Amino acid sequence: MDQNYTTVEGAVVGVLMGSASDWPTMSKTSETLDKLGIAHECNVISAHRNPERVTAYCRDTEQRGVKVLICAAGGAAHLAGVVAALTPLPVLACPMKAWSLEGLDSLLSMAQMPKGIPVATFAIGSAGAINAALFAVSMLALNDDAVKARYAKFREDQSAEVQQLPR
Amino acid sequence: MDQNYTTVEGAVVGVLMGSASDWPTMSKTSETLDKLGIAHECNVISAHRNPERVTAYCRDTEQRGVKVLICAAGGAAHLAGVVAALTPLPVLACPMKAWSLEGLDSLLSMAQMPKGIPVATFAIGSAGAINAALFAVSMLALNDDAVKARYAKFREDQSAEVQQLPR
Amino acid sequence: MDQNYTTVEGAVVGVLMGSASDWPTMSKTSETLDKLGIAHECNVISAHRNPERVTAYCRDTEQRGVKVLICAAGGAAHLAGVVAALTPLPVLACPMKAWSLEGLDSLLSMAQMPKGIPVATFAIGSAGAINAALFAVSMLALNDDAVKARYAKFREDQSAEVQQLPR
C-alpha cells in the first residue's frame, strides 16, 4: 500500500489536492480552518497518477477520526468523485482554474456527479476554497458547541464589517 | 411575520423549493430521505416573491432542531444563497433545469457564491436532487450510528448491484 | 437594525455593491450620474454577508425619496434580486467580472430572474456600469424636464462625436 502522505494527529478535516500547483489557492482553505480552530491535514495526491495512494488515504482517514474531506483539482477534476466513491465521509469539492476554460471544466467535472455518490461543490478558485472550509465548519458545528460558537462569532463579525469606498 | 409554511415534528432536514414546478425533481430528494429514514419537511418558498417567509422559516428551523437545509431553484437561483445568509446551518443547493440554458444559469447562480457564506452545490436536476439527500445523510451519519449503518447498507447494496445489458 | 450605510440628502439613485472590489468599475456609474447632474449615494453592502443591512437600506430608501437602485455584484450575484424582492423601486443590475468565467456567472445570476420580481440587467463590467447610470437618467427624464434636457444634450453630443483613426 502506498502511504506516502502526511497525517496530523487529531485532524478532523483532510484537504487533498491533485497537484502542488493548487496550493496557492487551497492554502486559503487551510488558513480559514486555522482561523476557526479546526485541526486538519493537507496532501497532494492525484486521482490519476496516485490511485493507490488515494485508496490508502481514504481507508485510513475514517479510522483516524477525520470527518470531512475537501478535494481540489483542475481540468477533468476527478479527485472528489474518486474519493467519494471510496469513503462514506462527506466530500467537498473545490474546482481549480487550471490551464484553460476558466475552471468551467473543473466545475462541471465536480458538480455534475451522477446520482448515487454525492459530492458537494463550491466556487471555482479561492472563493470556493474559503467557502469549502466554512462549510466544513458549519457541519462540525452541528455537534460541537465550541466550533458552533466560533463560527457564530466569525459570521457576526463578518456581518458587522463595513467596507468603505475611497471617496 | 409570514409563517405560511409546513413544519414536520422532528424533521432534521428542511427542503425548500423556489417554485412548485420544482417538485417533480425534488420529490426524489424526499424519496431518498424517506428511504434512508430521515425525517424531513418540504416547502415551496421563493426567495424573490416571499422574502419574509424565507426569513421566518430560517429563524424557525434552527430552533426546531432542523440540521440541514436543501434549497432548489431555477434560473437566477438565489434561494440557497439567501437562506445561507440567514442561517448558520449547512445549506445544500440543487440547481433546476428551468426555462432555458439547460440549468447552467442555476448551477452558476449557486456554485459561484462569493467567499464568506458557503453553499454546497449538487448536479442539475434529479441527479443532484438525489445526491443532496445522500450528502445530508452522510453529514448526519457523522453523529448518528443508526443513520451511519443505514447509509453504509445503502452504499453496499448500490456497489453490489449489477446492471445487465439487454443482449 | 444594521444601518451602517451612507446616505446622501436628496439622492434619487442608490448605488449598491457587493464588494469594495467592485468600486473601480462602479465608480463609472457614479461619474456618469455626476456628469448628468443626478444626486446619488454609493454603498458596499453584501446580500450574503450583510442581509440585515440590505433589508434596512431597502426600507429606508423609498422613504427618503430614492427612486432607482443600481446593484453590482460578481460570481453568484444575488444582490439585485434580493433588493428587488424587498422594494418596489426599479432595480438595475450590473454584472461584475469577478474571479472567473469572464462575468458570465454574474450576468446569468442577474438576467435570468424568474417571473414575478423584475431586475433590469446591463452589460458585464464598465460598459454596463455606465449604461445603468444612463438608463436611470432616461427613467428620471420621463418626469423631470431639466434631466430630460441634459440627457438630450448628452446624447446629441455623443452622436456628433467623430472618432479619428490614427492614419
Add this chain to the structure above:
Amino acid sequence: MDQNYTTVEGAVVGVLMGSASDWPTMSKTSETLDKLGIAHECNVISAHRNPERVTAYCRDTEQRGVKVLICAAGGAAHLAGVVAALTPLPVLACPMKAWSLEGLDSLLSMAQMPKGIPVATFAIGSAGAINAALFAVSMLALNDDAVKARYAKFREDQSAEVQQLPR
C-alpha cells in the same frame, strides 16, 4: 415613411417584436400590462427587414406620449439596441429562445450593449416577458399613484400566495 404599424390611443408602453413567432411569449407581456391596467400597443417590426418602419415608429412614439418601449427578438437580437439608438425613452429588452443555443445568443446580443446607449435586459423567454412588463410598471409607478397602488397590491398578493405540494 413606412408607417405600417398599429397605434393605441393613450398607450404608455410600446411592445415591439422582431417576428410574429415571438407573440406566444410576448403575449404574456401584454397580459401582465393588462392585469396592471397599463395601456399599451403591440407591433411586429423587424430591425433588419423593416428598418424604416422602426425609425418611423420610434420618432412617433415619443410625440404620442409612449413612455417605455419593450423590444423582443431572437438570434442576433438587434431590435432593442436599434430602437435605443433612435429614441431617448427607456428601452427594455426581452431575449427570445429562437432556433438554437437556447436563447443565449439573444441574451448576449441585448445585455452586452457597449457604453453610451443603454438597454435594460430581462430573462430569456416568458419569465423575461412578464418581468419586463412588471419593470415598466415599477417605472410608471414612480409618478403615478394609481399605478403604484396597483403594483403594491400585485406584489402583496404575490407575496401572500402559498404554493402547495401534491402530497
Add this chain to the structure above:
Amino acid sequence: MDQNYTTVEGAVVGVLMGSASDWPTMSKTSETLDKLGIAHECNVISAHRNPERVTAYCRDTEQRGVKVLICAAGGAAHLAGVVAALTPLPVLACPMKAWSLEGLDSLLSMAQMPKGIPVATFAIGSAGAINAALFAVSMLALNDDAVKARYAKFREDQSAEVQQLPR
C-alpha cells in the same frame, strides 16, 4: 474482489459503461466492432458506485489479452480517467449526452485530463461511440494484417458511397 462482470474469451476490446442507460448509444460501438470482426466484451461498471469492480476489471483485462478499453459515461464522467489510472492499456472515452448541458459536461470531464495519464476522447453520443470503435480498429490494424485489410475495405466502401438527395 468484486468480479461481477462478463468476460468474452479472446476479446481484444473491452467496452465499459457507467450506466445501462448508455447502452442505446454504446451498442453502436459494439455493432461497429462486430462489423469489423473485432472480438469484444461489454459491461456496465460505474466508477463511482462500483470502484472495486472497476479495479478488478482493469487488473484482469491486461492478463486476458484485452488490448484497448472504451469507456462511456455521462455528467461528471470519471470512468475513463479512473480506468486509465489503473491500466497502461490505451483508454478511449465516449462522452454521453446525459441529463443536461447536451453532453458538454461529459466531454470536458474526459477531454481535459491533466498531464500524466492519457485518455483519448471522441464525440458526444453515437458519432463518438462509432468512431471510438473505428479508432480501436485502426490501432489493432497496425499489427494485424487481416484487421488492416478489413479496415481498408470499410474505408474504401465508405469513400465510394454516394448519398442521393430526394429531388
Add this chain to the structure above:
Amino acid sequence: MDQNYTTVEGAVVGVLMGSASDWPTMSKTSETLDKLGIAHECNVISAHRNPERVTAYCRDTEQRGVKVLICAAGGAAHLAGVVAALTPLPVLACPMKAWSLEGLDSLLSMAQMPKGIPVATFAIGSAGAINAALFAVSMLALNDDAVKARYAKFREDQSAEVQQLPR
C-alpha cells in the same frame, strides 16, 4: 444628414468600426487590402451612438461604387446587421474581442442573424480581420482579372511557404 465620415475616391471596400479601439485589429484588414491592391476607406461609426451617420454612409456608398462593406464591432455587435438592413451590398462582419466573454458575444451577435438579411461572419479578432479582407478580394476577383491574378499569386505564395521549427 450626418456625413462626418471619410471617403476615398475609387474605394471598392468600405471598412466600418464601432469604436476606434477596434483599429489595432482592423488595421490588419486595411493592410491586407493594401497588400492585394484594393482601394478602400476606413471609418469609425457606431450603430448605436451614430445611427444617422450609419444611414447616410450606407446610402452614399452604393452610389460611389463601393462594392463590399466590412463591419467590426464588439459586445452586442449590431453594426453589421444594421448596415445590412440599409444596403443591398454584401456585408462582412468581424467580431471583436471586447471587454469580456472573449468575443463570443460579438460572434453570436453577428453570426446568428435571423433569416432575410444576410451578414457573412468571420473569426473573432485579427484572424477574422484578415480573412474578411481576403474574402472581399475573392469576391472582387470574380469580375476583375487583375485582382484574380493577385489573389492567385497571394494564395500560391502562401501555400509554398514553409514554417521552420526552432530545432
Add this chain to the structure above:
Amino acid sequence: MDQNYTTVEGAVVGVLMGSASDWPTMSKTSETLDKLGIAHECNVISAHRNPERVTAYCRDTEQRGVKVLICAAGGAAHLAGVVAALTPLPVLACPMKAWSLEGLDSLLSMAQMPKGIPVATFAIGSAGAINAALFAVSMLALNDDAVKARYAKFREDQSAEVQQLPR
C-alpha cells in the same frame, strides 16, 4: 478521380452538404436560390469520408463557371474550410445543428478559421441556410443587373411586409 457528383449546366452556385441529413435544412438554400432565379447544383460530399470527391469537385467547379460555393456541415464541421483550401472561389458556410451542443460546435468549426483562407459563416440551421443563399445573390448582383433587380425587389417586398398579431 472520384467524380460521383451531380452537375447542373450553367450553375453559378454549388451547394455542398456533409451528410444527406443536412438536406431538410439546406433545401431552404436551394428554394431561396430558385426564388431569386439563380442556377445551382446540390451535392452531398463529406470532407472526411470523400476527400477525393471534394478535391475533384473543387477543381471542376471553377472551370464550369460556378462562382460561389455554399458548404453545410454539422459537429466538427470541416467541409467549408477544406473546400476553401482547394479553391479561390468565395466559400459560404452553414453550420448545422447536429447531434448535440445546439450547433455551437459547427459554428465555431466554421467561423473561427485561422488567417489565410477565408470562409464566410452564417447562422446555425435554416436562418443561415436562407441567408447564405441571399448573400450569394448579393454577390452575384454586383455584376448582374437582372439579379440585382430581382434582389432589390425581394428586399423591397420583404420590407413592405406587415406581420399581424392574432388579436
Add this chain to the structure above:
Amino acid sequence: MDQNYTTVEGAVVGVLMGSASDWPTMSKTSETLDKLGIAHECNVISAHRNPERVTAYCRDTEQRGVKVLICAAGGAAHLAGVVAALTPLPVLACPMKAWSLEGLDSLLSMAQMPKGIPVATFAIGSAGAINAALFAVSMLALNDDAVKARYAKFREDQSAEVQQLPR
C-alpha cells in the same frame, strides 16, 4: 507534389502543427516522446494553407513506417480531421489555445468529428500535448516490449512521486 517537410528515418510518430506558434506547446509532445525513446518527426503543415503538402505527407508516412500521427491546431482546427480522412493510421488531436475562446473552439473542432473517420482528442494546451505523446506510447507498447517496459517504468515513477507542500 509539395514535399516541403522534414522526415526522420525510423520515425514511428509524426507530429504535425497548423502553425509554428503551436511549437512552444507541441515541443512538450516531442520532449515526452524523446523521454520514452520514441523516434519521431515534427512539421508545420497547415490544412488550409498547404493542402497539397498535407496530402503528400499523409501518403508518404504510411510507406515510411510511421504508425501514429499527432496533429495540433487552433481555432477552427481542421488538421486532424483532414489528416484522418487521408490515412488509415491512428490520428491523435491536440487542441491549441489560440486567439480567443480559451481553446474551446479547437476542442470542439476536433472532438466532435462526425461518424466514419475517427480522431482521438486530448486536452487543450500542454496537458494534451504531453498526454497525446503518452497515448501514442501506450499504443506502441502493445507490440513492442521495450516500449512497454519504458512506459511501465515511467508510470511507476510517476505514481511513486510525492509532491510536497511548502509548509
